[in-house]
Amino acid sequence: MVTKTEEAELNRLESQVEHGGGGAWEYLCLIRKLKIRRSDKVLKHGLSILNDPKKRSSLGDEEWTLYEQVAVAAMDCHSLGVAQDCIKVLSKKFPDSKRVGRLEAMLLEAKGCFEEAENAYLSLLEDNPLDQVIHKRRVAIAKAQGDILKAIEWLDKYLEIFMADHDAWRELAEIYISLQMYKQAAFCYEELILAQPTFPLYHLAYADVLYTLGGLENLQTAKKYYASTIDLTGGKNTRALYGICLCTYAIAQLAKGRNKEDKESGELQSLAAAALEKEYKSRAPSKLPLLNSTLKNLRL
């Protein structure tokens, strides 16, 4: 996940490179650092560097990192020939390398030869049982074959060993959500919030899951987490503002029979509604009537 400033910088570099302004190497380095998936651009600009002998030699030792990056991007874009060529170059330079072995197994995956890829990974794991990337590739194979339950099982085992891998927790949460196993997804987000309590997107996702689960307690907790998202993002998160309105309405619906237990919630909803109106006025004034009718539906 990237911050707004990082994303802005990335987009600036991307448009610069796309319009022939140079800076391809910086762009590719930033993508590598932020671990973003823009494989078609990486492939295009990476190849333009690699195919130009002058640019290639100016990279020095970084050349091999670029070959690896372009190989993975090529596999993502299904340009298997390009990937094969890059891997060939790398294996000539680094024979018997585990890193290259991993790329070769990934190529088998990309070709759809999942069994062979699995065997290749298993043999790589024998020499290096704690290689995180290989463990995660095995999860990816299960997912690609559509065996979601196996993917969950492997990801669970992985997280027992590597508990601090946030991306893995997020992946597990997303898998659970796609299977509508919201309770388990909530647990994953709880782990993420514990690990990174100031990262607003986890609060937001957690609130969304709680709202989807429903029930008075979950809705009240969801409202708290939408509020904390708003706090952490300085009031700029539209989804959290909408979330507050939805939660307040849903809680009121549920608590209709009860005796004025949550009467203080009205203020938060009106504050959220006011903030939404202000945002729409400044960013999308033509959609203001739509917002107003939505808010009317949600008012008590």
Added chain:
Amino acid sequence: MTGELRYEIAQTAYIKLVLHALKHTTSAVNGILVGRFDAGKGLVEISDAVPLFHSTHIALLPSLEIALMQIEEYYGGQGLSLVGYFHANERFDDYELNNVAKNIGDHICRYFPQAAILVLDNRNMEALLKVKDLSPVVQVSSYSFFFYMLSSYQAST
């Protein structure tokens, strides 16, 4: 219900759905179909499509509720209503509707029983690039609330 039901999808709707799926190649996407039902002619006109979400947001309730509210409000003003649902799966060869898609489809069918559920067909999309075969890249899913209602469809140009 007697007679065959026909579905016509306008070019705008069709293209919007496909473009949305192409923008998010690595995740599942979904969308809502809006249009009119002409009971006299037995024709469901899908005149527009609203791309909704990609990846996790598909299965989460808050955004869906707000979206449905706003769609009904906006298109209601133009005399159009919800007539169907579109879903594209994450994997290339996956044409099944998973539980989430079925739940949303059910919800829409309760509201409009003649609703169409469209699923993206990646094989036809690939064929478009190679062989210039112009068959539509969406298929009406075999899953429906009332099987006998979903029969043929045609893409209008």
